Amino acid sequence: MRLSGAKRVVYKHLNMEDLRKQLTEHRKEGKRALIISDGVFSMDGDITPLPDIVKLGEEFDAMTYVDDAHGEGVLGDHGRGIVDHFHLAGKVDIEMGTFSKAIGAMGGFVAGDSDLMLLMKQRARPFLFSSALDAPEVGAVLKAIQILERDDSLLKKLWHNSSLLKTELSKIGLNTGNSKTPITPVMIGKESDTLEISRIIYEEYQIFASPIVYPTVALGAARIRLMPSALHSEHDILKTVEAFEKAARKIGLI
Ligand SMILES: Cc1ncc(COP(=O)(O)O)c(C=O)c1O
Known part of the structure; x- marks a missing residue:
């Protein structure tokens, strides 16, 4: 958010009325908007009302972004995460995750459409200026995902x-x-x-x-x-x- 230079507006925790209020007040200020939420909140273990966020995103023409660090390997069918838990496949623009929680390794990922991924690979400074994951870590991540896919x-x-x-x-x-x-x-x-x-x-x-x-x-x-x-x-x-x-x-x- 900081690197993009975008204006940041904070809405109250889990409060969709407040999110609507902020979108009503600020949406027109920018060409694009992105609603960001954690999927599962790390300190309390509560869950974001993602279907409501997606609806507000559609209503206000704002993209949606979920940080599902604590949902992957935990929520959804075979641990597919919060997007699967709420049956929202294809409706959330960006999903970010980590391999350091349920997956039990290190590293992380960002998932979105191919144009966005291309942009990230060309322009995302934290990605461009970081070393790639090492092979043992990637092996452990792949194995953990295979286990989750195979057996719940x-x-x-x-x-x-x-x-x-x-x-x-x-x-x-x-x-x-x-x-x-x-x-x-x-x-x-x-x-x-x-x-x-x-x-x-x-x-x-x-x-x-x-x-x-x-x-x-x-x-x-x-x-x-x-x-x-x-x-x-x-x-x-x-x-x-x-x-x-x-x-x-x-x-x-x-
Ligand atoms: C919600 C959330 N997102 C991202 C991260 C970062 O994950 P990592 O430590 O694997 O970079 C954490 C915690 O570490 C987290 O709680």
């Missing part, structure tokens, strides 16, 4: 682990916020409590769950973000919940 059992296990974790955490009175995905924030609030819980579960249970505090999230909205994987066992999940229960009781949170 890992995906099912991920969602099973995620719902087990959320259900068990809420049974002991902990709040996992508005997450609609396996990203599981344990909302604690105070920064010092969050650091203390993280310390207790590391020292007493050898579970490393790093605290997320201000300025990564708003002051007073500190949390410990958990991300179950398909390779965790039920035992791992229950042990984690037990550790949280013990730590939260110790500091009087529950």
Whole structure:
């Protein structure tokens, strides 16, 4: 956005009325417009209302762009991501993703129509002035995608682990916020409590769950973000919940 020199207008989180208001106020100021959103939001695990964004894009003649770093390998059929989850194939102009989350490697991609890709290859400075991915990384990415295409059992296990974790955490009175995905924030609030819980579960249970505090999230909205994987066992999940229960009781949170 910065490199394009375009004017930036920010709309309120998940708020389509506000997006409409901003488009109504500002759309005429430019020849082109691009509505940008994360697909899955990294800190809360909530999901953007992509069908509404696409409709507003059509209504206001604005292109659409989704950063699906946290949706790929998680949402949609065989982990195809948020565009597939909402059955919007071909309706979102640009999809950006990373291989560093569910895919388990490094690197990323931008997908769009062939004219846009040509333009990116010729003009996108961060792409032009970066080294290419190395071969082992590309091999790992291709293999991960093949596994996802072939078999969705890992995906099912991920969602099973995620719902087990959320259900068990809420049974002991902990709040996992508005997450609609396996990203599981344990909302604690105070920064010092969050650091203390993280310390207790590391020292007493050898579970490393790093605290997320201000300025990564708003002051007073500190949390410990958990991300179950398909390779965790039920035992791992229950042990984690037990550790949280013990730590939260110790500091009087529950
Ligand atoms: C929404 C979102 N997009 C992009 C990225 C960047 O991915 P990478 O670290 O693989 O460059 C991240 C986090 O790392 C993210 O949370």
